Amino acid sequence: MSLLHLAVSLPFLGALLIPLIHYYNKRIHPGYFALLVPVAAAVLLLMSGQVSQSVKWMPRIGLNLDFRMDGISLLFCLLITVIGALVVFYSIHYLSSREQLGHFYTYLLLFMGAMLGVVLSDNVLSLYLFWELTSISSFLLIAFWHHKEKSLQGALKSMLITVFGGLMLLGGLLTLVSIAHTFSIREMVMQADVLQQSPLFTTAMVFILLAAFTKSAQFPFHIWLPDAMEAPTPVSAYLHSATMVKAGVYLIARFTPLFALSAQWIYIVTFIGAITLFWASFNAVKQQDLKGVLAYSTISQLGLMMTLLGVGGLGVYYNNQPVFYAAIAACVFHIFNHASFKGALFMVVGIIDHETGTRDLKKLSGLLQLMPVTFTAAIIGALSMAGVPPFNGFLSKEMFLTSMFDSKSGLFHGPSLVLLLSLVIIGSLLTFIYSVKLLKDLFFGGPPSVDKHVHEAPLLLLLSPLLMVTVVVFTGLFPNILTPMIDSAGQAILNKHVAPLHISHWHGVNPALVTTLLIFAAGTVLIFTYQQWAPIYSVQRPNWTFNYVYEKLLAAAESISYRLNNKVITAGIRSHLLLVFSALIVMTVVLLLQAPLNFGSWHLSEVRSFELILVVLILIATFMVIVAKSRLFSIIMLSAIGYAVGLFFVFFNAPDLALTQLTIETISTALFLMCFYHLPKLSRYEETMPFKLTNAVIAVGVGAVVTVIALMAYGHRFSPSITEYYIKHVYDLAHGKNMVNVILVDFRGFDTLFESTVLGIAGIGIYTLIKLRDSKEVNHEQTKK
């Protein structure tokens, strides 16, 4: 048990213990116990240093808890534990004690442990395991208020999409394992050149991309994130802004040195990111729900990080061109910045919701005088998100734009460069618009139209967001305090040393600065003319959304399986038999076509005339059974067949068989006739021609394949029969002369024992059927009348 393993197992331990503590001690809020976990985990993680530690779990299948701490893992671990602690503290004052607090902290700590596992795992199987655990705990947290229909729908949607991605991840990772013959990500990265030669490289790439895009809510899989806003606000702040949605970004970053050797990877990551950035910020402007704005804003910021990772991949593609490493540094910096300001903004929104009772932007306005402290936190967060100096968002936005302009010396030129730049610049413009518009709508204007008496939130609730915006301001003013962390994370992503980096506010007049100034100017104009251009949003038809596609797909899957079920499963015994018989015919014919028909050599006995007569008799009787119109006639014809078979046994030297057959046939016929009065009239429900024709075709097919198989089998005898043994020893070993009887009761007595059992069970069954009846049964014939 090493420090890393201890740190990861702490949250799981907490998830187990907290409901117990809560059960026995209702006076202390369980959040205070939960608060200990991330704090202790953070201390342990900081103490561990950059190490690899392994614990064997299931070595035979390659599943081990191999944890590895490097720069990027450390960044994510700190985000998870520190923001985790702040969120837990916030939730103590946010959730009322009437909620199921034990459940809440169990889910939250489960998520925390899973997320730590994701970012620390070096073993692909344990990575997948923790990845799915984040999906499951996220599902539980979104549906925390499970009495609300919308919570359940949101939880289901996020579950379906992220678990789809999770399965893709499993496929991708196993494909990589099968190429690289190792379960360690680090060892895979070391053989990146070899892996790229493999024909399965593209398959693995597509799988991994799908996994990352679904988890990080990239276009067009972003639809689950806005619906996940039904979760309690601390959950939205923690999972859906700071940690879980960045798991996809982490995955892309982790696999960049492996996949960025291929140009497709760079194109896909960059453009999906840019499209997400544009589309989500476009949609964020029109949202009327506070958390809706933040959800779309999160999606668009995740798109920004993806774009940066795509461009940063050029550094791997061109092998050692430091100009592209800046994109990776910008991405790492922005991951940190986004976590700080978006976490704060979610908490602010939660406070406003808490104090006013609504999240509807139409009802809220003029909160500046009523909630000045909340306003301070909100304006810092939102301006940082908009990319306004002196906050940290400005710095990472500048680095972002610089990297985009620099990408022209890489794979991007001509139309693709124009497209990329226009997507990101319009996206940044829209980001500025929704951030500032959010502040304007919330805090300025007339008093809010809500019933509650609005006042400032308690200080303890405000503490977490205030701490987070302090970080925003501090790292905005002194960004270079973060450079060692950014450097080490960049090294971990690129797998090579990156030149040290210096972040400064003022770096001369360059395209990025000019663009930013233009964005500020155009954004301000557009905010004040919003009413004029708002109709642009009604252009989109209601059916042309991805939510509509998702719902249609879900409905289609349901109705297709429903109809398939009705057609096949409940269609009645005849259609099942048709399937079984057709399968028999098709499989036999296919097998027969594989090899030429070979009937071998037949040893035939001579044909006697009375045997032929018997054959003709059986054929006639069979024909009569099929065409019979009365049940008595068909029963008698059936007996005729039975007696004829008995006669065959006589001709073929089988006296015991003949005896039994004749007896049994007599009893059967008697049984038929005894039941005769009670049996239904022989109804011919199948008088339609197509019905008879289908049956006839299948019947002839089955008869034909059985005949052919039997003829082929008869001509081939591969080994001598064991009969000789029985014939030889029937008298000296068993002291009997009738060989059939000796075989039945002596050589193979067990058959006879169980055959008698069958007869007994059938007798008991018949007795039960006739005698035992449910006393409350309804006589259907009577009710019909």
Add this chain to the structure above:
Amino acid sequence: MEVIMIILSGILIAASVYLILSRSLLRIIIGTSILTHAVNLLLLTMGGLKEGAIPIYDKHIARYVDPIPQALILTAIVISFAVTAFFLVLAFRSYKELGTDNMSMMKGVPDDK
């Protein structure tokens, strides 16, 4: 003779499949009975027909017909008789209970959506 018997069995199997595919319960039971006969004949035929004496041991006879298929068929006859008898009573009871012997009426009702 064996070829004729195999073809006869094939025809019997075809007839029984045709009957089993019908919708009347009684015809299905008759179909299963015919199927039993066909299979028994096939079993006997595959062992070879009339290649020796009746399988009763006698010092002076060197060649007998194969007793093993006969033993197998004897078992099969009894089992099929048991099953047919049970099936028949089941048909009788289900006709009394359900008021129909039409198999297409006996299928499950699809669940409400």
